[in-house]
Amino acid sequence: MGSAKNLELTGAQALVKVLEEKGVTHIFGYPGGANLPIFDALRQSRQIQFVLARHEQGAAHMAEGFARIKNRPGVVLATSGPGATNLVTGLADALLDSIPLVALTGQIPREFIGTDAFQEVDCLNITMPVTKHNELVHEEAQLVPALEAAFYIADTGRKGPVLVDIPKDVLTNSYPHQFGLPLVLPGYNPTVIGNVGQVKKALKALNKAARPVVLVGGGVVSAGAVPELLEFVRKLKLPVVRTLMGTGVIPVEDPLYIGLVGTHGNQAANRLVQKDADVIFAIGTKLGNRATMRTQLFSRNATLIHLDIDPAEISKVIPAQIPIVGSIKETLRDMLRRIQEKPIRQNQIPWIIGKKSSHLLATQDQAEVLELVIKALSAIDRPLHVSTDVGRHQMWANHYCTNPKHLPLLTSGGLGTMGFGLPAAIGAWFAQPDRSAVNLTGDGSFMMNMQEFAVAVEYQIPLVVCVFNDGRLSMIRELQNAQYGKRHIAHDLGPRIDYMGFAKAMGGTGYRVLHEDNIGPMLLKALNGGRPCIIDFDLEKIAHSGHLHAVANQ
Amino acid sequence: MEHRHIITLEVEDKPGVLSRISTLFSRRGFNVDSLTVGHTHRPGISRFTIVVQGNDQVVEQIRKQSQKLIHVLTVQDLEQKRSVMREFAIIKLDYNLEDSKEINEIVDLYGGRMLDSGEGQLIVEFSGTEAKINKVFRKLEKFKVLESIRTGKIGMQIGSL
Structure with a gap:
């Protein structure tokens, strides 16, 4: 932040200036009456590119994909009323997966607030529980400080979405805005380094442990602490299990890697955290119910060391015997320094190594095709952005997207948002356009935000959407099979959709795969095409058809 | 064991702060017996006294979750015998x-x-x-x-x- 300066500008101009000073290069969003002054000011910016999504939810997921790749806040802009309400899912998604976002919403002019005016909603209260923080700007003088604070809060501590709601007249009025004033946030002090006493206790417990295990979550990724984590577990030869958001923290071939915990995890991994381990070192995970399954079983025989940047995550669901609040990167560095000076577990033979087990995924209903496609994708050895949607394919992707060049796997872990994958892949490409993007999706998920394919066509994004097409919501069917006595309802998507035709209608390319031999070649062809396309994988045909059959519409 | 706790929060007196506190308590399922709020001797600082039912783990969560709100300055679980x-x-x-x-x-x-x-x-x-x-x-x-x-x-x- 430079020295404070004071400039007579409209609120919209001041806003664009703050964004430029924060290094913003892309905004994803949608215009409307209340935020149009911002668009008018954006026309003057040479630094910021505005990307017009086709729905505000799509814009929010694009900003999330962008933030995951850039590791700094994504920016999303929406108007008042429906613009704001359409953002809610994206904000909740970012909150639960700790993705830094700055969301800007236009609000109706101050004199009309509270009168149920056109396109008025109580944005502040609607978005309060789905943001890390939010503000309604009541006065011109608060605009710049609120925006500067939003970037700081979104991107520090446990990252997350921050929304600033700005009345239209604040955007249009001229005012001597002051920039670069010191932030006044007396109630916000993100912790940086873990308490020394707790760190020592943790190392002592690990030293004494006969059967220790490390459980890694998405916090390790968002802290940028993967190198430290790997150094730590390799030095101490600790077996590693992970949550869904901890995908790719440790390569699957690594002998220390045991598997995914939770409902869709691996038997061996679950056995470790529920039964065998005597010390569990959980890092950057909220120990959510998907990961721990039955909380009374999790860690019942073990001492739990829990390291997280968010103190509220510690002992929230599972009591931790050794809590450590702090930055994962800094705390692991501190631990590495300590074991450098005073080595631990020196003569320990790794108690479990190379033990892999099969996954707990249901294999009915042509699930083998998901496995084939995802394995074929992982075999393509070039850097890619890979996103998933939510449903069966997400779980298969989580096990089989193993190519380190395809990481991070962009997936909606906490909220489980169908429709996340396509816009997230688009956002990722804007963050790093030198690699192609792949969205693995089901037909159910794809239809939640398929309109965003138009954005990929508009920018000629090298994007391959892989639609696993079986005409139904197969995870719903799977659950109805397992838990509702095969009483099926509401899983059938009705008349089959021609996704090849859809791609063409949107101006892209469409492919269809009907035979397993054609899976890998088609993926390569689509990727080599370098343009937006959709591959319709007909699960039933691929599973049953005996002869190679592939068609393209070009 | 469930018992009553008296939590005091010092907060920045910003618009919407009451809403933030009550949203948090209702969303996390914290049981509120009573809630009072008013100004303190310090300009711009208000103070809540909230009586809740819960076991120690719940109260610890209340403390931590409240502390996460940007406008909350301090959170204290009053020791009843010394209050x-x-x-x-x-x-x-x-x-x-x-x-x-x-x-x-x-x-x-x-x-x-x-x-x-x-x-x-x-x-x-x-x-x-x-x-x-x-x-x-x-x-x-x-x-x-x-x-x-x-x-x-x-x-x-x-x-x-």
């Missing part, structure tokens, strides 16, 4: 001559104050511990109570924090 707590009540009674002596005695005995009398009605105020206010209400049960209001607790720890 002073007060409630305040205003009660409107139907009034006639034969009751007046006894009502006056109750007001005197419990340190109450007569705020208004007329048109056959009395308004009295009491302040004190929750137990004392409960007792006052029990004593007044035999008269005709027309309206009543009691604040939640406000509290403060004795000695330095």
